[in-house]
Amino acid sequence: MGTITGERMTSAMTRRDRVLAAVTGVSAGTAAGAAAVAYGVHPIAALSTVAAPAVALWALLCRPPSRRRLAPPVAVAAVLSLVSTFAVTPDRADGGWVAYGNLVEAGVLAALLAVVVRRSPVRHVLPAGLVVGAAVSLWTWPLLPSMSFLARVGAAAFWSLPVLGAVVVGGYPRWAERRGRGWVRDARRAQQLEIARDLHDFIAHDVSGIVAQAQAARFVAASAPEQALPALERIEKAGLNALESMDRMVRMLHDDTWTDGATPHGVDPLPGPEQLPGLIERFSAADGTRARLAVDPGVPDTLSRDVGSTAYRVVVEALTNVRRHAPRAARVDVVLAAVGEDAVEVRVSNDAGGNGQKGPATRWERDDRHGGHGLRGLRERVRVAGGSLSAGPRDGGGWLLVAVLPRTPGPPRTPGPPRTPGPVPVPPERDHDRCDHTHPAGR
Template identity: 55%
Template structure:
């Protein structure tokens, strides 16, 4: 059976304070009363730090009164009531100081717990964004390929087999993304998490996109900071996911990473989808808030994000990040 000593601080202070007040009224030897004030000050600090507010208020008031009032009977015999009040006020100062010390430690502990809660909430939001950015892309690819396989299975079984292979690849990628998320949950407090994909994985991402083409300047990619690199990959994932959702019939999707003035530009541009090519996915899904959510990430990395219609009626997503030397400067 374990005893919670912290729960006993307030009752112990209450009892000790009542004993001290009674001893002062009975005019026990002053040396005993002075020595008794020491444990009272310690208990005052402990109660202010650990006890519940309601019980701490009552016990603390009695404790301060016991420390402040012990010299009053002695002064009252040889002086006036003003001197007695002055003695009580003087001895109330260390009692209030003990309360302030305990209250300060309590406040610091509360702030630490709040910081931990905020960090956990931010981590949960981060994991939710990871699931949206990466898993949603692969799942939408699975849905589109399954639709395509259903329509071509009777006329061209070979195309259906290739669609099934792409479904398998997208499914494995989604499982890998979920594995990274679970790994992050398990390792968040004990060690480094699994690496977040960056533009090094962009060729593989575009290759899984049937009509996608990639034009990436390796030197421009190397000039991105780590934060900008992972954020740019997220932007590409979200842009390609939106193409699958809203323009699955687009014949060409161009992904490019290149220098743009003093910065590095990632652009994803798709041509206009033919009429009636929305597919089941396009009719059932509404536009999400992925790019809107990524805008804050891009700005945090020092960049800008723009999305809007392209000249040929398609859609363009353009994110510009500072080169690493400008970002550090």
């Protein structure tokens, strides 16, 4: 019903503007004929003089959508002006009609050109602009018969300035509107990428834990039913975490007061390094993998909110990849350490594929090279924060992921050439105080 009504309104607007154009054209022709008969004005001069004002009157009275079709009538009026300029000489006109008429035409055509540049399709703007530019620039040409050719060219160049002004007046708002649409499109794209990364970073981590626990519960349900109950409890907890993450994203999308650097009203702050112990505990309990967290004292308090959230996401992604690609890993080490006074290092390693085997690591490399949302999206997030990320198999077997982040967000780093996958040397352990968290399940 709504579509039919809209179509009728559109067709009604078209009929109205067509009737208005016909009435305006007939009125202009009548006025030109009356001037030619009453004052002896050349018919072409009279018609060209009223053509441009008639088109301008129609443009003022028509509906805004019809102004997109303004280029053809403006081009016709400009052609009539050119014909009048060179076909009707001043000595054949009465009382300087040609001079005054052409001056009026030039001003009205320049104003109409601004509307054409602003509203008409690009394919119509160029031909209409060329004709209008010629009509406005050359209207003084036959009025200067005693002047040299260079003087006439100078006069034409001077009268081309209104044409350039009309192009600027009509083109700048059009360019600004197009740029604004591009900003909106880029913002929507960035929001979509942010949602996709949040889904991958948080919800995928919890869902992968649910899958692992469900598989474990099914395996022990028949032989040891008492062990299935803790697995079901962990499934419930992971599901609640996933629901909380989704609820947070929905509230962020509904909140229109969210600005950079501020948390939306009613939305929990982004998780940061202070949530890492709980993350390690849940991971160890769900997978039975010995996970150890080592944090340099005081480091979490020195990180900005965005950098702390990025560090947390690095660990989440690394643990998710361990769960998906290295289920046989017996140990995972997570380290958050200071690097000088201005940076921190997040290092996550596992011992899967011992004795130099790189089965799981090879799958990680393949996923990264073929555009998975995991490492590729994480590398982009770290780069935007002003840091760098590297990942690859360790010399002694297993996988190592290292992210170096500034303590406060810096300018995005220019991405370098793709790194050729290869063994990553195991960095030596730092010999200073740390806050260690080893889940009891892994002791």
